[in-house]
Amino acid sequence: MSWVLLLGAMLPAIAAAKCGNVCETLELALPGLVTFPNTTLYALENSYWSARQSEARPSCFVTPRSAKDVATAMQVLVSKNAPFTVKSGGHTAFEGGSNIDQGVTVDLLYLTDISVSTDRQTVSVGAGNRWVQVSEVLDPLGLAVVGGRASTVGVSGLILGGGISYFSGRRGWACDNVRNFEVVTVTGAIVNASPDSNQDLYWALRGGGGSNFGIVTRFDLVSFEQGDLWASSLVYPGAMNQTLIPILQDLIVNGLPADPGAHTYFVMAYVPTFGGFIVLSDQFHDNPVDSVPEIFKPFHEIPVVLANNTRHANVSQLSRDIAGDSGLRQTWAATSVLATSAQLLLDFVPLYEAHVARLLAAAGQSLVIPYFIYQPISVNILQAMQVNGGNALGISPEDGPLVIVQLSVSWVDASLDDVVLSSRDRLLAEVNALAEERGLKKGFVYMNYAGENQDVQGSYGPANAARLREIAQKWDPRGKLKNLWKGYFKV
Ligand SMILES: Cc1cc2nc3c(=O)[nH]c(=O)nc-3n(C[C@H](O)[C@H](O)[C@H](O)COP(=O)(O)OP(=O)(O)OC[C@H]3O[C@@H](n4cnc5c(N)ncnc54)[C@H](O)[C@@H]3O)c2cc1C
Numbered sequence: 001m002s003w004v005l006l007l008g009a010m011l012p013a014i015a016a017a018k019c020g021n022v023c024e025t026l027e028l029a030l031p032g033l034v035t036f037p038n039t040t041l042y043a044l045e046n047s048y049w050s051a052r053q054s055e056a057r058p059s060c061f062v063t064p065r066s067a068k069d070v071a072t073a074m075q076v077l078v079s080k081n082a083p084f085t086v087k088s089g090g091h092t093a094f095e096g097g098s099n100i101d102q103g104v105t106v107d108l109l110y111l112t113d114i115s116v117s118t119d120r121q122t123v124s125v126g127a128g129n130r131w132v133q134v135s136e137v138l139d140p141l142g143l144a145v146v147g148g149r150a151s152t153v154g155v156s157g158l159i160l161g162g163g164i165s166y167f168s169g170r171r172g173w174a175c176d177n178v179r180n181f182e183v184v185t186v187t188g189a190i191v192n193a194s195p196d197s198n199q200d201l202y203w204a205l206r207g208g209g210g211s212n213f214g215i216v217t218r219f220d221l222v223s224f225e226q227g228d229l230w231a232s233s234l235v236y237p238g239a240m241n242q243t244l245i246p247i248l249q250d251l252i253v254n255g256l257p258a259d260p261g262a263h264t265y266f267v268m269a270y271v272p273t274f275g276g277f278i279v280l281s282d283q284f285h286d287n288p289v290d291s292v293p294e295i296f297k298p299f300h301e302i303p304v305v306l307a308n309n310t311r312h313a314n315v316s317q318l319s320r321d322i323a324g325d326s327g328l329r330q331t332w333a334a335t336s337v338l339a340t341s342a343q344l345l346l347d348f349v350p351l352y353e354a355h356v357a358r359l360l361a362a363a364g365q366s367l368v369i370p371y372f373i374y375q376p377i378s379v380n381i382l383q384a385m386q387v388n389g390g391n392a393l394g395i396s397p398e399d400g401p402l403v404i405v406q407l408s409v410s411w412v413d414a415s416l417d418d419v420v421l422s423s424r425d426r427l428l429a430e431v432n433a434l435a436e437e438r439g440l441k442k443g444f445v446y447m448n449y450a451g452e453n454q455d456v457q458g459s460y461g462p463a464n465a466a467r468l469r470e471i472a473q474k475w476d477p478r479g480k481l482k483n484l485w486k487g488y489f490k491v
């Protein structure tokens with residue numbers, strides 16, 4: 001059925017709706033697919049990775065079973081001017097990222113179709129899947145996609161903001177490997193966005209975020225032949241950071257471009273159970289060789305490890321290993337700098353240590369875990385991002401190599417929220433100021449790691465920010481999504 005017919009079928013329900021509240025109207029239009037407060041289902045749908053998100057109390061959840069249901073929900077929400085948001089995997093850290101107090105949360109949890117094309121080149125993935133659901137289908141087939149690294153993360157948020165993957169060295173980020181998006185626009189139309197149709201929307205959805213443009217219902221992803229990976233997680237005492245950071249920096253500038261099958265990230269953390277600071281180097285290679293790949297040998301020549309988990313594993317297993325628990329309070333923030341100076345990356349460490357000292361002083365006995373993370377955007381990744389006209393992120397090979405500097409804090413006690421967030425902001429400002437002073441600030445803010453107060457699309461550069469705004473205005477001329485879809489990064 002076309003969307004025009006669908007709209008016709010919907011009109012009586014929409015008219016009737018004007019009198020009742022929006023959740024009752026949704027229940028009329030989508031019988032049995034609305035979840036009201038104080039039910040078991042409501043408690044289940046109101047679970048999120050970050051406790052800050054579960055504290056919102058939506059008036060109801062609506063749980064569409066198909067793109068047509070999503071279109072119906074969109075029409076009701078827009079016609080009633082009802083504030084809403086959309087949840088896929090619910091892994092946004094901040095409150096209101098994909099949940100809403102006294103509004104409607106469209107929970108895509110039932111959009112879990114996954115189908116592999118007969119030529120094995122494309123996997124179509126419903127927008128409510130978590131990454132492990134995708135890899136559990138693909139691993140046994142010897143296939144993979146450029147997707148998330150942690151099992152429980154949702155496909156939608158990760159792709160729409162960019163998407164760093166084990167396979168990014170050869171293929172760019174997840175958004176660069178979408179053949180087609182199926183999207184429900186503000187009118188309730190179901191459209192495709194691909195290199196052949198609605199090219200403007202196709203460009204915007206590759207990094208511009210979903211909430212400005214529409215609700216994606218299906219992603220058609222490039223798939224490729226892939227067996228197990230080689231992986232190594234090395235945990236060192238924090239005191240090794242001065243030795244390890246220069247190894248990482250050399251790897252970003254020289255190692256990764258020479259070996260695009262390799263992938264890595266680098267984490268500093270204050271972990272009470274380890275008795276203080278630790279450094280984690282997580283390493284992956286898409287070729288499951290028998291010994292440590294040449295590129296990672298410099299790390300393995302530093303034998304002072306607290307833990308060494310070196311193995312071959314499928315994507316499902318790896319993604320479970322790094323997923324972590326849900327239910328803590330969480331905040332993230334991010335910036336990016338040129339990776340050309342090891343000294344800069346070394347000089348950030350005392351700034352991070354001061355942040356940790358501030359948090360520990362405030363927290364007393366209450367649990368708080370502050371992380372400081374370096375994630376490479378090496379030149380080979382930037383080159384791979386240029387396919388299909390490039391994505392919306394505004395970073396090119398000439399800008400690189402870059403490293404994302406990511407701050408993250410997990411904690412328990414809500415009374416610490418203000419201290420945590422202000423300390424986070426101070427550290428971010430200090431990191432940016434130091435990079436600026438050295439002429440090494442890039443400023444690209446990765447949406448999927450950004451804090452709620454950061455200007456994400458502005459960081460893509462004025463031309464890309466303006467183009468995103470124009471595309472949003474073209475598809476949503478009355479600014480309904482801008483005003484009604486609350487709580488994320490708006491153009
Ligand atoms: C443990 C963990 C591991 C992570 N690992 C990685 C990683 O390996 N690589 C990486 O790049 N990032 C990673 N991230 C960051 C992750 O990409 C973001 O948190 C992302 O937003 C999560 O997507 P989600 O669907 O779970 O989030 P949600 O909170 O459900 O959604 C995020 C935003 O997208 C909107 N949205 C959701 N579904 C749709 C849709 N179908 N159409 C339009 N808009 C929609 C929501 O309204 C919200 O604004 C990780 C995060 C966590 C917590």
Ligand SMILES: *[C@@H]1O[C@H](CO)[C@@H](O)[C@H](O)[C@H]1NC(C)=O
Binds near residue numbers: 037038
């Ligand atoms: C849900 O239950 C709580 C207490 O159990 C009550 O205060 C609240 O009014 C109820 N909400 C609704 C919408 O029924």
Ligand SMILES: *[C@@H]1O[C@H](CO)[C@@H](O)[C@H](O)[C@H]1NC(C)=O
Binds near residue numbers: 140314
């Ligand atoms: C992945 O590997 C694990 C461990 O070897 C195995 O138990 C599991 O069945 C594999 N998963 C899939 C989906 O192939």
Ligand SMILES: *[C@@H]1O[C@H](CO)[C@@H](O)[C@H](O)[C@H]1NC(C)=O
Binds near residue numbers: 242
């Ligand atoms: C970094 O290394 C120095 C020197 O060994 C050490 O004093 C400091 O505590 C370390 N910092 C972190 C965050 O591990």
Ligand SMILES: *[C@@H]1O[C@H](CO)[C@@H](O)[C@H](O)[C@H]1NC(C)=O
Binds near residue numbers: 291299304305310
């Ligand atoms: C970690 O273990 C692997 C496999 O046993 C080994 O090859 C490597 O040298 C070890 N690395 C370190 C730093 O101990």
